[in-house]
Amino acid sequence: MKSFASVALVVLLFLSMSCASRIRKDEAGKIKVGIVFDIGGKDDKSFNAAAWEGVKRAARDLPIILRDAEPGEPNNLEPCMRAFAERDYDLIIGIGFAQGPILEQVARDYPKTKFAIVDSVVDLPNVASLVFKEHEGSFLVGMIAARTSKTGKVGFVGGMDIPLIRKFAKGYEEGAKYVNPNVEVKQNFVGITDSAWNNPGKGKELAKAQFEAGADVIFQAAGNSGLGVFDAAEEMKHFAIGVDSNQNWVKPGFILTSMVKRVDVSVYLIIKELVEGKFTGGIHSYGLENGGISYALDKYNEPLIPKPILAEVDAARDKIIKHDIKVTDAMAK
Amino acid sequence: MTDSLVFSLLASTLRLSTPLILAALGGMYSEKSGVINMALEGIMLAGAFTAAAVTHFTGNPWIGLVAGIAAGIAVAGLHAFCCIACKADQVVVGTAINILMLGVPPLLSGAFFESTGSTPSLQQSQTLPNLPIIVALLAVPITYFVLFKTSFGLRIRAVGETPEAADTAGVSVSRIRYASVLISGGLAALGGVYLSIGQNSLYTRNMTAGRGYIALAALIFGNWMPTRVLVACLLFGFMDAVQIRLQGVGKIPTQFIQIVPYIFTMIVLAGFIGRSTPPRALGVAYEKGKR
Numbered sequence: 001m002k003s004f005a006s007v008a009l010v011v012l013l014f015l016s017m018s019c020a021s022r023i024r025k026d027e028a029g030k031i032k033v034g035i036v037f038d039i040g041g042k043d044d045k046s047f048n049a050a051a052w053e054g055v056k057r058a059a060r061d062l063p064i065i066l067r068d069a070e071p072g073e074p075n076n077l078e079p080c081m082r083a084f085a086e087r088d089y090d091l092i093i094g095i096g097f098a099q100g101p102i103l104e105q106v107a108r109d110y111p112k113t114k115f116a117i118v119d120s121v122v123d124l125p126n127v128a129s130l131v132f133k134e135h136e137g138s139f140l141v142g143m144i145a146a147r148t149s150k151t152g153k154v155g156f157v158g159g160m161d162i163p164l165i166r167k168f169a170k171g172y173e174e175g176a177k178y179v180n181p182n183v184e185v186k187q188n189f190v191g192i193t194d195s196a197w198n199n200p201g202k203g204k205e206l207a208k209a210q211f212e213a214g215a216d217v218i219f220q221a222a223g224n225s226g227l228g229v230f231d232a233a234e235e236m237k238h239f240a241i242g243v244d245s246n247q248n249w250v251k252p253g254f255i256l257t258s259m260v261k262r263v264d265v266s267v268y269l270i271i272k273e274l275v276e277g278k279f280t281g282g283i284h285s286y287g288l289e290n291g292g293i294s295y296a297l298d299k300y301n302e303p304l305i306p307k308p309i310l311a312e313v314d315a316a317r318d319k320i321i322k323h324d325i326k327v328t329d330a331m332a333k
Numbered sequence: 334m335t336d337s338l339v340f341s342l343l344a345s346t347l348r349l350s351t352p353l354i355l356a357a358l359g360g361m362y363s364e365k366s367g368v369i370n371m372a373l374e375g376i377m378l379a380g381a382f383t384a385a386a387v388t389h390f391t392g393n394p395w396i397g398l399v400a401g402i403a404a405g406i407a408v409a410g411l412h413a414f415c416c417i418a419c420k421a422d423q424v425v426v427g428t429a430i431n432i433l434m435l436g437v438p439p440l441l442s443g444a445f446f447e448s449t450g451s452t453p454s455l456q457q458s459q460t461l462p463n464l465p466i467i468v469a470l471l472a473v474p475i476t477y478f479v480l481f482k483t484s485f486g487l488r489i490r491a492v493g494e495t496p497e498a499a500d501t502a503g504v505s506v507s508r509i510r511y512a513s514v515l516i517s518g519g520l521a522a523l524g525g526v527y528l529s530i531g532q533n534s535l536y537t538r539n540m541t542a543g544r545g546y547i548a549l550a551a552l553i554f555g556n557w558m559p560t561r562v563l564v565a566c567l568l569f570g571f572m573d574a575v576q577i578r579l580q581g582v583g584k585i586p587t588q589f590i591q592i593v594p595y596i597f598t599m600i601v602l603a604g605f606i607g608r609s610t611p612p613r614a615l616g617v618a619y620e621k622g623k624r
């Protein structure tokens with residue numbers, strides 16, 4: 001009885017732990033693309049969701065075989081990536097800064113395989129680094145936040161306290177101060193480990209604390225934890241700003257806009273380049289100038305932002321593109 | 334500090350403490366009867382996921398609440414079966430259940446929502462009112478009464494201290510332990526239910542973020558006494574609420590501020606509560622006739 005129970009538990013354990021990649025015998029001839037998601041997983045309605053959207057579109061439009069893996073925790077990132085490499089995948093895409101060092105190792109071991117990494121730079125000829133000028137988009141939503149705020153106080157809730165998220169925060173702050181030099185920008189982070197991306201309860205508490213301290217617009221860059229920020233905005237009848245994907249639909253009427261980072265476009269294009277035989281390594285930069293970064297405007301938030309503010313924001317966007325406004329990149333050395 | 338800030342701090346403390354109080358009290362029933370409940374984390378996850386999923390399908394958070402508690406009791410039943418009937422090592426079983434419950438919700442959410450570990454967001458009208466907070470606070474005196482003033486409570490403590498004596502007196506050790514572990518599951522699951530459909534409006538993967546373990550620590554620090562456990566949980570919730578409000582004040586790094594609740598709770602509890610004495614038969618499977 002005792003040993004039966006132990007065996008059954010061990011079997012269940014392995015079933016529940018096995019990393020989510022579904023790798024079967026693949027059809028011959030087609031280009032094989034594997035994507036390894038970040039800890040948040042592909043249904044974070046945000047960063048990973050955007051990547052998933054892009055690769056799914058590529059799988060519809062292009063002759064590729066697509067497989068995905070969700071590591072769930074950091075220690076599974078490398079096995080998932082190597083599983084693709086060992087099976088001769090043509091392109092392996094890593095989502096998120098955390099995969100940078102791991103992808104670099106794997107890419108060295110498999111120099112003939114092509115790799116792409118989002119949000120990190122890996123200096124190898126077979127790796128395309130897809131990076132975004134998040135600070136520029138954050139600047140624009142910061143302007144919208146400060147113009148919309150009635151209290152002169154706006155908030156920022158970041159996920160994990162890392163330089164990349166500081167980059168969002170800095171751009172946001174500069175944008176808010178650009179339209180209102182006296183604006184107060186409150187900044188909080190959910191946590192300092194990767195669980196910070198998956199803690200909506202904490203996200204909600206941080207947002208509530210900021211709202212209670214007088215902020216009335218909060219920009220979140222916190223993965224799943226950001227959904228708690230939206231809950232707080234709905235509960236306290238204030239505004240939140242979405243991130244990465246267009247999140248305006250999540251809580252209509254309470255999401256002022258979203259800082260859209262077109263991860264979907266970047267991964268789609270890199271797959272397309274590979275299919276067309278034009279894959280190049282090195283840095284692929286996405287910003288306001290090529291639509292890789294923008295703010296979301298759709299039927300959900302059009303009534304929320306007055307036209308003059310939009311005109312002002314669009315004018316600032318043009319100035320940033322022409323380098324008339326310089327937004328600090330908190331990650332630049 | 335103005336009145337409204339004090340109020341918001343206290344409200345935040347209550348919200349943050351509630352899942353801990355419920356899980357810790359749940360753990361108390363189990364451990365007083367002699368069964369270590371490492372599985373609190375997994376039970377909370379099961380309750381949280383089930384409640385969010387059922388509420389999504391039925392649109393009624395009360396049905397979600399009942400379903401979530403039922404799921405927690407079911408998981409606790411698995412724990413009880415392995416620990417009591419199979420006499421497996423209680424810590425190992427509990428840990429295995431926790432890891433299992435990291436995997437089961439993504440599996441089910443893949444089937445139901447084509448997602449990997451989270452449920453769709455609920456509307457605010459579909460979330461629970463603050464009832465679990467009140468339940469958590471009421472559960473403290475009730476637990477005290479049940480454990481120390483009723484014959485059922487006496488039996489729980491008896492099988493946790495000297496199961497041989499209880500057995501000799503005609504008390505079924507395994508029946509009392511089953512009951513205690515199942516009650517434990519119901520309470521801990523309510524903590525999880527509050528997380529997913531009370532405090533928040535969805536389930537996300539591993540959303541308890543270690544609260545089950547913190548509850549277990551509070552139980553030990555609180556020396557298996559309901560009031561002390563309440564104080565431990567409130568203290569932790571309070572420090573967490575303070576920590577949230579401290580962030581961004583001055584130039585102190587986030588990393589430092591975020592460890593404050595853990596350090597402070599440990600110092601206070603270690604300093605004021607002192608040596609804790611667990612139930613004597615805790616963690617030992619009962620075998621009839623063994624000396």
